[in-house]
Amino acid sequence: MKITIDGKEIEAREGQSVLDAALEAGIFIPHLCSHPDLEAKGGCRLCSVEIEGMEEPVPSCMTTAEEGMKITVNGPKADKIRKTAMELMLATHPADCTGCPKYGKCEMQSMYQYMGVSPERWRKKSRSVPDNESNPLITHLFMRCVRCGRCIRACQDMRGVKVLDYIKTDMGIRAGIPDGKSLKEAGCRFCGACIEVCPTGSIVDALKIMKEDRSYAENVVPCRSTCPAHIDIPRYIRYIKEGDFEKATAVVREKVPFPETLGSICTHACESECKRNELGAPISICKLKRAAANNDTGAWKERAVKEAPTRKKAAVIGAGPAGLTAAYYLAKKGHEVTVYEKNEKPGGQCRYGIPAYRLPDELLDKEIADILEAGIELKCSTEAPTPEQLKASGYDAVLVSVGTHQGTKLPLEGNDLPGVYVDAEFLKRARMGDPLPVGEKVMVLGGGNVAYDCARTAVRLGAKEVHIACLENERQMTSTPDEIEEGREEGIILHSAHSFLRITGTDQVAGVELQKVDKFYFDENRRAVIELVEGSKHEVPVDNVIFAVGQKPEGTASMGLELTHGPYIRANEKLETSMEGVYAAGDVVTGTKSVIAAIAAGRTAAEEMDKYLGGNGDISEKLLDEEIPDPYIGQVEGFGDLERVSPQMAGADKRISGFDLVEQPFTCEQAQCEAGRCLQCDLRLNITKPKLWMDY
Amino acid sequence: MNTIDIVNNLKENECIVDVLFKAVSSHKCKDCGKCVFGYEGITQLEMILKDITEKRGRSTDVELLQDLCGMMKTQSLCEDGVEVAEGVLAALDTYKKDFEDHASRRGCRAGVCERFLTYHILADKCGGCGECIDACEDGAILGKKRFIHVIDQNECMQCGACVAACDCGAIIRAGAVKPKGPKRPIPCKRR
Numbered sequence: 001m002k003i004t005i006d007g008k009e010i011e012a013r014e015g016q017s018v019l020d021a022a023l024e025a026g027i028f029i030p031h032l033c034s035h036p037d038l039e040a041k042g043g044c045r046l047c048s049v050e051i052e053g054m055e056e057p058v059p060s061c062m063t064t065a066e067e068g069m070k071i072t073v074n075g076p077k078a079d080k081i082r083k084t085a086m087e088l089m090l091a092t093h094p095a096d097c098t099g100c101p102k103y104g105k106c107e108m109q110s111m112y113q114y115m116g117v118s119p120e121r122w123r124k125k126s127r128s129v130p131d132n133e134s135n136p137l138i139t140h141l142f143m144r145c146v147r148c149g150r151c152i153r154a155c156q157d158m159r160g161v162k163v164l165d166y167i168k169t170d171m172g173i174r175a176g177i178p179d180g181k182s183l184k185e186a187g188c189r190f191c192g193a194c195i196e197v198c199p200t201g202s203i204v205d206a207l208k209i210m211k212e213d214r215s216y217a218e219n220v221v222p223c224r225s226t227c228p229a230h231i232d233i234p235r236y237i238r239y240i241k242e243g244d245f246e247k248a249t250a251v252v253r254e255k256v257p258f259p260e261t262l263g264s265i266c267t268h269a270c271e272s273e274c275k276r277n278e279l280g281a282p283i284s285i286c287k288l289k290r291a292a293a294n295n296d297t298g299a300w301k302e303r304a305v306k307e308a309p310t311r312k313k314a315a316v317i318g319a320g321p322a323g324l325t326a327a328y329y330l331a332k333k334g335h336e337v338t339v340y341e342k343n344e345k346p347g348g349q350c351r352y353g354i355p356a357y358r359l360p361d362e363l364l365d366k367e368i369a370d371i372l373e374a375g376i377e378l379k380c381s382t383e384a385p386t387p388e389q390l391k392a393s394g395y396d397a398v399l400v401s402v403g404t405h406q407g408t409k410l411p412l413e414g415n416d417l418p419g420v421y422v423d424a425e426f427l428k429r430a431r432m433g434d435p436l437p438v439g440e441k442v443m444v445l446g447g448g449n450v451a452y453d454c455a456r457t458a459v460r461l462g463a464k465e466v467h468i469a470c471l472e473n474e475r476q477m478t479s480t481p482d483e484i485e486e487g488r489e490e491g492i493i494l495h496s497a498h499s500f501l502r503i504t505g506t507d508q509v510a511g512v513e514l515q516k517v518d519k520f521y522f523d524e525n526r527r528a529v530i531e532l533v534e535g536s537k538h539e540v541p542v543d544n545v546i547f548a549v550g551q552k553p554e555g556t557a558s559m560g561l562e563l564t565h566g567p568y569i570r571a572n573e574k575l576e577t578s579m580e581g582v583y584a585a586g587d588v589v590t591g592t593k594s595v596i597a598a599i600a601a602g603r604t605a606a607e608e609m610d611k612y613l614g615g616n617g618d619i620s621e622k623l624l625d626e627e628i629p630d631p632y633i634g635q636v637e638g639f640g641d642l643e644r645v646s647p648q649m650a651g652a653d654k655r656i657s658g659f660d661l662v663e664q665p666f667t668c669e670q671a672q673c674e675a676g677r678c679l680q681c682d683l684r685l686n687i688t689k690p691k692l693w694m695d696y
Numbered sequence: 697m698n699t700i701d702i703v704n705n706l707k708e709n710e711c712i713v714d715v716l717f718k719a720v721s722s723h724k725c726k727d728c729g730k731c732v733f734g735y736e737g738i739t740q741l742e743m744i745l746k747d748i749t750e751k752r753g754r755s756t757d758v759e760l761l762q763d764l765c766g767m768m769k770t771q772s773l774c775e776d777g778v779e780v781a782e783g784v785l786a787a788l789d790t791y792k793k794d795f796e797d798h799a800s801r802r803g804c805r806a807g808v809c810e811r812f813l814t815y816h817i818l819a820d821k822c823g824g825c826g827e828c829i830d831a832c833e834d835g836a837i838l839g840k841k842r843f844i845h846v847i848d849q850n851e852c853m854q855c856g857a858c859v860a861a862c863d864c865g866a867i868i869r870a871g872a873v874k875p876k877g878p879k880r881p882i883p884c885k886r887r
Binding site: 044 | 726727728729730731732733735736737739740743744747756760764767770771773
């Protein structure tokens with residue numbers, strides 16, 4: 001139907017309000033209590049308009065458009081109502097805009113500036129309400145509440161959580177939680193819809209979760225932005241909650257070709273950023289990924305893209321997570337890909353660095369087989385030619401992703417005695433079924449997860465007493481708390497905050513001399529400063545010492561590429577090396593990081609190499625249809641206190657008897673239950689952002 | 697009782713502004729908050745009426761009240777806002793002079809609004825004892841022994857301390873009608 005606003009004829013739909021029709025046609029009418037996703041209530045009267053044939057101005061949000069309606073937005077009567085309404089709101093609203101967290105992003109501020117009004121002719125009143133920062137994630141500054149009711153409608157009608165309502169206080173009526181309850185007690189699901197719709201600074205994100213170096217959306221969904229590969233975590237967790245493991249896996253696979261591997265061994269930085277930390281423990285994101293992949297049927301394969309052959313050839317040196325990921329996406333972009341792997345089997349650190357009790361061969365074989373299905377030629381037990389030779393032999397682009405497979409020793413007295421090992425070789429030999437011999441007592445030097453991998457492997461190889469010594473105290477150690485705890489259960493003796501002075505023994509390791517660390521920190525020049533406790537020197541007698549103090553790349557010196565920090569390959573943001581057409585990705589560039597970081601780098605390498613090879617560099621995939629999640633999340637009894645679910649784990653006695661997987665995947669019920677704890681932080685990004693007048 | 701009935705049933709000894717202020721202060725609109733004209737409107741009515749009863753009214757207040765109530769009448773979300781606005785408008789219509797007297801600080805006709813009350817010393821009762829002079833913290837009472845004391849209305853803060861101090865019962869509170877008396881102290885007639 002046609003209606004006329006300020007002399008301009010516009011189209012309106014049956015049942016549409018005059019306000020919505022105007023805004024849709026690009027005609028701005030001020031409004032505040034009205035929100036595109038919420039039922040109109042007509043309380044604020046900022047959207048007042050005059051309609052031909054009507055005596056008094058009416059709120060356009062509550063007026064249904066009718067054929068031929070003639071509307072004037074800024075007639076004298078409507079304008080007076082609108083301005084008075086805003087003046088009245090300002091008369092009791094704090095005047096210190098600059099001190100408000102919403103300053104510059106505030107709808108109310110934008111509206112009154114547009115209207116150019118001030119409350120001077122009215123009596124002023126401050127309804128002082130103390131700021132409430134006692135709730136997790138959400139800060140209430142209700143002194144700024146203008147009773148528009150948007151948060152209440154969002155909480156009640158849009159979400160069905162029904163926590164917020166109008167409440168009566170000594171200072172008047174405002175939005176709030178009835179009966180003096182906390183958000184958690186009232187059953188809040190911390191979805192943030194109230195924050196999203198608040199047109200003032202009354203309900204805001206707690207300051208500490210909003211980091212300046214992240215965009216708004218990144219702050220709102222920190223798990224997804226923290227993941228190096230930006231897996232759409234809330235989306236797959238929602239599918240798991242619904243019991244749809246296939247779709248969950250497809251979501252993960254849109255970003256990474258190793259779902260189950262990651263589900264088993266990822267360092268899950270996402271979990272540290274999970275907003276549920278503020279309510280106790282984070283969502284078990286990593287293990288949920290494993291549960292999804294574990295129950296997957298491979299339906300995603302039907303949607304996997306494989307573009308037409310480009311007749312371009314790419315070579316990848318090193319079949320670790322970075323190399324295989326790059327190879328996978330390059331092959332899907334139609335390039336002919338050959339992967340060179342020095343070892344007998346592909347997988348890199350996943351195969352030779354991570355012990356089988358955390359990541360068994362069969363699992364890795366299965367996921368790598370899926371990758372190779374994309375059409376990749378894999379040459380194992382093959383020393384790759386140099387990048388230059390590869391280019392000369394017809395490869396158009398080369399990726400170096402050889403990782404960091406050489407263990408390092410510290411310059412310590414006795415470090416060359418028989419019985420001294422380095423982590424990389426020790427773990428690799430164990431994984432290959434040809435372990436280095438261990439005596440009764442073993443000490444691992446280092447405080448990361450690799451140190452635990454070595455120690456727990458030594459236990460499984462029959463050592464009776466295994467120690468770990470590291471400079472860091474337990475809080476500073478880079479190994480995960482889970483790893484430390486599981487190690488403790490398996491009898492590993494931890495000497496945290498200890499310096500290793502020397503390895504004793506004459507023709508064989510006899511022990512390690514340790515001394516307690518008083519302080520360990522990095523000075524302003526980033527040099528390590530170690531202050532020792534006098535008189536705390538003592539020797540722990542051991543038969544073997546394993547260095548787990550970092551690894552570095554091998555063989556990069558002969559590749560003809562510019563290096564940095566010793567053996568690392570220098571690469572720019574596009575992962576280009578000093579040689580044209582030669583790229584580098586993963587640990588060989590960054591130093592030993594994580595599998596997920598290597599995969600993310602592999603994706604970047606594939607994008608850049610595809611562009612170099614004449615493609616568009618777009619490796620994104622849609623392995624499932626986009627579905628708009630149900631915004632009505634409803635109430636869940638005791639939601640704020642739901643405890644993190646733990647999968648079943650074999651007892652320590654059983655674990656140390658061999659290299660069997662120590663932890664079972666979640667059962668479907670456990671996974672659905674754990675997924676149900678997710679706050680679904682992403683849902684609020686689906687709420688329409690009202691446009692301000694500057695946008696018209 | 698709704699506001700308009702309260703206005704219509706005003707008794708001789710009641711002040712319209714005071715009665716209206718009390719009606720507005722306990723009105724339903726204060727407990728709702730769902731519309732700007734109802735809630736912020738009643739908040740303004742309450743504040744303006746309170747100011748008027750407390751001798752803090754402004755000359756523009758009567759006009760402001762009329763303007764506000766006119767909009768509350770058409771723009772409130774429910775009948776409650778309309779009802780209170782109509783009540784105030786009716787009061788302004790019927791008792792306009794009372795409002796103007798308050799707003800221009802002339803006085804409260806009914807002698808109800810405390811800030812408009814004045815204290816006076818009755819010449820025929822004052823014994824010139826000086827007790828009230830000692831009791832007045834504002835130094836608002838003129839006179840000396842055996843002279844009729846006089847309250848300087850410009851200095852008096854209407855605290856009432858003098859009433860309690862006077863053994864002669866010579867000090868009274870007055871509303872609209874003020875007692876006659878000397879402008880400055882004169883010798884006492886009373887023996």
